Amino acid sequence: MRQIDECHEILADPYGYAERFKAESGRKMVGTFCSYAPEEFIIAAGAHPFRIFGTGEKARLAESHLQSYCCSLVRGALEDALGGRLVFLDGVVFPHTCDTIQRLSDIWRLNVGDCFHLDLVLPVKLDTESARHYLADVLNRFRGELGGKLGVTISDADLRSAIALTNRIRGALTRIAGLAGERPGTLKGSDFSALVRAAMIMDRNRAATLVEEVADELERTPGGKASPKRKRLILSGGVCNQPDIYTVIEEVGGVVVGDDLCTGSRSFSGLIDEKAEPAAAIAARYRERVICPAKHRGLSERAENLVRLAREKEAGGVIFFLLKFCDPHAFDYPHLREALEKAGIPSMAVEVEDRLPADGQLRTRFEAFIEMI
Numbered sequence: 031m032r033q034i035d036e037c038h039e040i041l042a043d044p045y046g047y048a049e050r051f052k053a054e055s056g057r058k059m060v061g062t063f064c065s066y067a068p069e070e071f072i073i074a075a076g077a078h079p080f081r082i083f084g085t086g087e088k089a090r091l092a093e094s095h096l097q098s099y100c101c102s103l104v105r106g107a108l109e110d111a112l113g114g115r116l117v118f119l120d121g122v123v124f125p126h127t128c129d130t131i132q133r134l135s136d137i138w139r140l141n142v143g144d145c146f147h148l149d150l151v152l153p154v155k156l157d158t159e160s161a162r163h164y165l166a167d168v169l170n171r172f173r174g175e176l177g178g179k180l181g182v183t184i185s186d187a188d189l190r191s192a193i194a195l196t197n198r199i200r201g202a203l204t205r206i207a208g209l210a211g212e213r214p215g216t217l218k219g220s221d222f223s224a225l226v227r228a229a230m231i232m233d234r235n236r237a238a239t240l241v242e243e244v245a246d247e248l249e250r251t252p253g254g255k256a257s258p259k260r261k262r263l264i265l266s267g268g269v270c271n272q273p274d275i276y277t278v279i280e281e282v283g284g285v286v287v288g289d290d291l292c293t294g295s296r297s298f299s300g301l302i303d304e305k306a307e308p309a310a311a312i313a314a315r316y317r318e319r320v321i322c323p324a325k326h327r328g329l330s331e332r333a334e335n336l337v338r339l340a341r342e343k344e345a346g347g348v349i350f351f352l353l354k355f356c357d358p359h360a361f362d363y364p365h366l367r368e369a370l371e372k373a374g375i376p377s378m379a380v381e382v383e384d385r386l387p388a389d390g391q392l393r394t395r396f397e398a399f400i401e402m403i
C-alpha cells in the first residue's frame with residue numbers, strides 16, 4: 031500500500047524528512063520523547079511536534095555525559111543532538127516521566143545549544159483530586175510557556191482544531207489496531223508499527239489523512255490472511271523502534287493481535303473530548319488513558335489492563351519487549367508476569383538494546399514459546 035511505503039520512507043530518514051518539511055512549511059520544530067508531551071499545544075502554536083527516537087548511531091559523544099546504564103533511546107537521542115543531527119529543532123519538551131528522561135533534560139539544557147528547552151512536570155499519581163487540579167495547572171502553564179518560546183498566543187480555537195486533528199489520527203489507528211485483533215494478517219505487524227511511529231514524526235495533517243485512508247482500505251479488504259493455526263500474541267513493553275520483532279514473530283507462526291507499547295496502542299488510546307474546555311480535556315485523557323510504568327493509578331491497574339487485553343484479544347501468550355536499562359518497565363515486569371501466570375496466560379521476555387539480538391537466537395526463543403502455548 032503506497033501510504034505504508036510513505037511511512038517506511040519517512041522512518042528510514044526521519045531527520046531528512048524533518049528538514050525538508052521545515053523548509054517547505056516554515057514551521058518551527060519541537061522535539062518530544064514520549065506521548066506525555068502534549069502535542070496538541072505544539073500544533074495549536076503553529077509548530078510541528080517531532081518524536082525523537084534516535085538513529086541508533088554508536089554513542090561516542092553521549093558517553094561522556096551518561097552513565098553506562100542508560101537506555102539506548104536516551105543515549106541515541108543525546109548522541110544525535112551532540113552530533114549536530116537535530117539542528118532543525120527549535121525546541122524540545124521534556125515531560126516528567128522516568129528518571130532517565132529527567133536527567134537527560136538537565137544534560138540537554140547544559141550541553142545542547144540553539145534550541146529552547148521546556149520541562150513539563152506532570153504528576154506521577156493520576157487518580158487523586160489534587161492531581162486533577164495540578165495537571166490542569168501544569169498544562170495551562172505549559173501552554174503559556176510554549177507560546178512564549180514560539181512567540182504566539184495559543185487560542186482555544188487553535189487548540190480545539192489541534193485536538194480534532196490528533197483525534198482523527200487516534201481514531202484511525204484505533205480502527206486499524208482493532209482489525210489486527212479481529213482479522214489478524216490484514217496488515218503486517220511491521221507495517222502497523224511503521225504507521226504508528228511515522229504518525230509521530232510526519233506532518234499531522236498528512237498523517238491524519240494517511241491513517242484514515244489505510245483504515246478505510248483495510249476495512250474494505252475482505253478477511254485476513256493469517257491462518258487460524260497462528261498463535262495470537264500480545265506485545266508489551268516500552269518504546270519499540272524495531273519492527274523486525276513483528277516479522278520474526280510472524281515467520282515462526284505467531285501474530286500480534288494487540289499491544290501495550292509506548293510506540294503502540296498506549297500512545298493513541300483514548301480520544302480527547304472535543305466539546306469540553308480544551309486544556310481540561312487534554313488533562314482528562316492523560317488521567318484516564320491506559321497507564322505506563324512511569325505513572326500510577328492504583329497498584330494493580332497495569333496488570334489488570336494487560337490480563338484484560340490478553341483475554342479480550344483471545345491471545346495465547348504475551349511477549350514482553352524490554353529495552354535494556356529501562357528501569358520503569360523492568361520494575362513492573364515481575365509483577366505483570368506474575369499476574370499473567372495467575373490468569374493462566376504464558377509469557378516470555380526479550381531484552382534488547384538498540385537492535386534486536388542475532389536473528390537466529392530470537393527466532394529459536396519465539397519458536398519454543400509458540401510451541402509451548
Ligand code: SF4
Pocket residue numbers: 063064065066127128268269292322323324325358
Ligand atoms: S514508559 Fe511512559 S514515560 Fe516512558 S516513554 Fe513510555 S509512555 Fe513515556
Ligand code: SF4
Pocket residue numbers: 101102103104128129130131268269324353355356357358359
Ligand atoms: S521509559 Fe525506559 S525507554 Fe523510555 S526513556 Fe525512560 S528508561 Fe528509556
